[in-house]
Amino acid sequence: MKINYIRTLKELLKVSWNKKPVLLILWMMIALLVSFIPMLQIYGQKYLIDSIQNLLSDEAAISRVSLIISLMMSLNIVSATLSVYQQYIYTNINQEIGYFFRLLFAKKSTSLPMVCFEDPEYYNSYQLAKGSINSSLLDPLSTTLELCKTLITITSILSLITIINWYLPIILILSSLPGIWFLFIAKNQRLKYLVNNREESRMLEYFHMLISSKESAKEIRLFGLGNYLINMWSSLFVKNKKVLMKNQIFESRGAIFGVISTSLSYAIISIFLAFGILKDELTLGDFVAITTASVSLQAQVGVIGAGLSNMWESFFKIDQLFNFIENKKYSDVETSKTLSNNNMDIEEIDLVNLSFSYPGANVDTLKNINLKIKKGEKIAILGGNGSGKSTLVNCLLGLYHPTKGSIYINGELLTSENLPSYRTAISAVFQDYYRYKLSIRQNVAVGDLSKENNEDLIELLLSGVGLFEEVKKMKKGINSLLGKEFTNGFELSGGQWQRLAIARGLINDSKLLIIDEPTSALDPLAEMEIMTRFFELNEDKTTVLITHRLGPVKYADRIIVLDSGVIVEEGNHEQLLMLNGLYSAMYLAQSQWYKEHDSLQSAINF
Template sequence: MIFVPGSRNTFKFFIKHSLPACAGLALVTLAGGVLIPLEIRFRGNLIDSILAAKSSGRTILWLILFFVGLAIYNNFSGVIQELLKLKMKYTAAREVIPEINKHRACLEYQYYESSETYNLLQRVYSADTKSKPDEIMVSTCWNFFRLLSIAVQSVWTLQLVSKAGWHTGMIIAVLSVISCIVAIYGSNRVYEARQTTSEADRRAAYYEEILSNRENVSERKLFSYMNFVSEKWKESFSKSLKTNINSSIAFRIRNLTTQFSGLFFSIMIICLSLKPLAEGRISTGFFISVFLGMATLSNSLNVLLPALVSELASNDRYFKDYRKFLKLNTIPDMQIPSRAKSNTETEIRVEPIYSIEFKNVSFMYPGTDRYVLRDLSFRFTSDRHYAIVGANGSGKSTLIKLMAGLYKPTEGDILINGKSIGHYTRSQLNCMFSIVFQDFARYYVTVRENILMGRNEGYVSEGHISDALIRETALKLGLDTGKVPLNAYLGKIFDGGIDISGGQWQLLALTRAFIADANTLVLDEPTAALDPVNETRLYNRFVQLAKEKMTILISHRLGSTKLADEILLLDSGRLTETGTHDELMKKAGLYSTMFNNQAEWYL
């Protein structure tokens, strides 16, 4: 069950999953709050004993041993706290982050194309985010324990200095309230600044990646874009830096105000203690100890307390974002389907696609008022090859996203095997379609793992698909696994990793699509980087391999469309022409014009 954010739930989580570490951190932290007042008291006793020269050697020895123990605690408590926090952080990361990633995987597709919700996802968790959930959870626990420690320290110190008069307690109470109010106000401003800078930080990180990563090294050497990209990076970085500096300056000013207030109140306490000292109501040793202890107490109330309250308030704002994230609509039936199931797994029935029909389908993206597709009606049947063509921006990729159920039609309906697409679960649709998009993913794992990711059941299928089948499928598509071994790691993340060409990445993506074993294959211009002639040759091999499957080719190049049993031409989101290649050429319409204009590409 996914972690529900909040301070109370954070404590419940650690009590359940990491009780020894959590209890240890509480004890070590709270010990600091107890030891500081004891230090004030025993230091006064030690000074009085030395000045009076009447105390026994045993008493002085015990006082000295206390201070030796205090020194040992001060030296080792920080290390112990860090180790305990590390243990708690590991537990939180192990339990919570996989659940967050699973929840993200089940979110509706639209959230990834909305800048507002995408920024929210980045704030909640990403690999390079400033606020990681495991760190926030540990921070919440530790800072709460530190607050309790300061409370124990303040109350006990208040009891000690009350010998000098009731006014000292009142001063400490007022100072604590002022520090908390300033801290809470400042924390809200700091978190708002983080929200403002998150987008600028992401852009700056992207430009920095262009200037430093391996993929761009050739073009960095060949093209003179360094100054241009550097200016882009500087612009984004400067915006982020300016916001952070302004919020930091404002926070520092507020912090300095509380520090000066604390210094003023500390001087007042010392001055007000002079009269009790003169009257003999407090000893010289106690007065000196309080004088020295006020520096520690002032630091706790004026520096540490505002910082802790500020961080806790900031964590609370993070938890609010986390709760917004959990409220985002998810696909309720999203499962990891498996054709090879154990006895404990729930069976997911996957039926072949015999027909796909669009009935008066129109679509506009969420949050917009412009139709991308208008009144589309057509019907595809199995064992046939189709091509959807049109200029860039005509709506081809959007049509495929609707067909695969990534978006719902704004108007009309999509029928699969005569039933509305809403009748099928997300998991069933995942098994029905295998799609290779133009911007296909590159996974820096082994070649075998890359290909097996095409199976909906993921890695569990590794033992059910032979290497011989993988090699045979890859070779038929043109990928020689002799030159690109199945056990070879891709990229330089792992030692011994290899680099492969863009064309080999494309063949790898196509092999992954075939291994997926769906009976409907969709190619959304994944070979756009190839020249037209080689693209046509590759499509020829693809169609030959997919004789018994429904295939849908998406392209703005028309050389490969001759292979299709039926061609659909989209123009500005409308279906304007349908037919075979020969039929459309005879119509002498837009398709014929586009084909003739591209004919010289294939000579």
């Protein structure tokens, strides 16, 4: 996979400079200073050994030894202090960088059109970026700086050895080349492994999550899926392990070969040094300095190897984030109602020859839909599973843009420019509503944040959906936290969560209310009670009800019947029964559910 290293470094440097310019300069200066410390320590060791050797013949050498020891101690203190301060600077800049890009990712994520979540390729890019955002975002710059520092350290040490003996650095470099070569090959193999096994790694993570997830716990125990899922995870793990160990063996062989070559060079250099001392060409300090330098160089080569692997991984992660942020395949949409003060009055919605197909699909989910909705009308849209009801809802809400055809609001084409104003005038209750692990107050108020502190309204809505009596029993009432994941958190039943979602949809002073399967988790009696109260509270609003349950549907002004993405029937309850078509068949099949509650049905007033 191609990684844009230059772009990543440029972006990180630009943001770091904008956020913390002084700290960035200090960080780089400290890295530069620290890179020379190993060479200075080796140089100090050489003169310390030589000075100690001269103590017997030169009494004045004791002061020189004391000075060198003091300087080396000071150098160690300076080195440790700089390293600590460098880590502090790294953490400081990393926090700023992390906040900046996480905020950028959050804004991008919340402004994506819904259709992008139906695009497998784009959604995969989104998931990769989502995984990257939790990593240390400054690591590409940090690992690059660390590699530069290591190269400077190696260069300075070789320069020091050259002063002592000109040909020894050549031996060291030549002896290190095979190890470095194998190191590069091994790291390249690891990179290929990481790229080629991304799918398997994500699948492993998924199975591990599935086995330990609260959401799947019931079915795992009920259907006895434990061993089945564990075996699937285990077989994937073993397969992954085989590939990993094969790569590890290759790396180990390369590492052993590198160690052998550098050890041989170390032995050869030691022999040369020993002869040099015998011939009085070198001092004992030279011997210690060069042997220490040889060991240090081996360690620095190891740092390069680890750095290359970490650098690629960090660049790969951040590159996925930048690819996602810069991806313009889908235009961003406005998601904050507070940015628009124009509360549009919806007189008419007109769907003209509307068709919609999901990304990558060969057939249209909706086909040539023509539908007008007048202000104050109560429209019911029904059909079986897969008929296109929820897709039509998403188009009406402006979450999906038609593949063909158009949507007109008060005669004006619905576009990205007027979409924010349109959304201020609509509210919705979704079939796949979200369970916010927040307080009950917040769960209702997310439908209209301006009413978060209106306790009377929130309690009225909870009462309307039959939930307030239960809430009153909780110690903190509407301020009670939901979710067993938290201390003192309450868990609601599926039906109670759905009632809460209905209250959320009702809190907005909207002109158009769209409700998608709002009572699917309720029994017929509870459904009739909720829907009766629901329409009483919203009799002055234009309402679109999407359902496959027909209890309250027969009292709609118009009923639209969808089948395979096409409007096949349209009319009121009596008209559609006379057609003896799809609606009539569905109504007769479900009518027995509601026979016990005819008295409740008659109370429903549109």
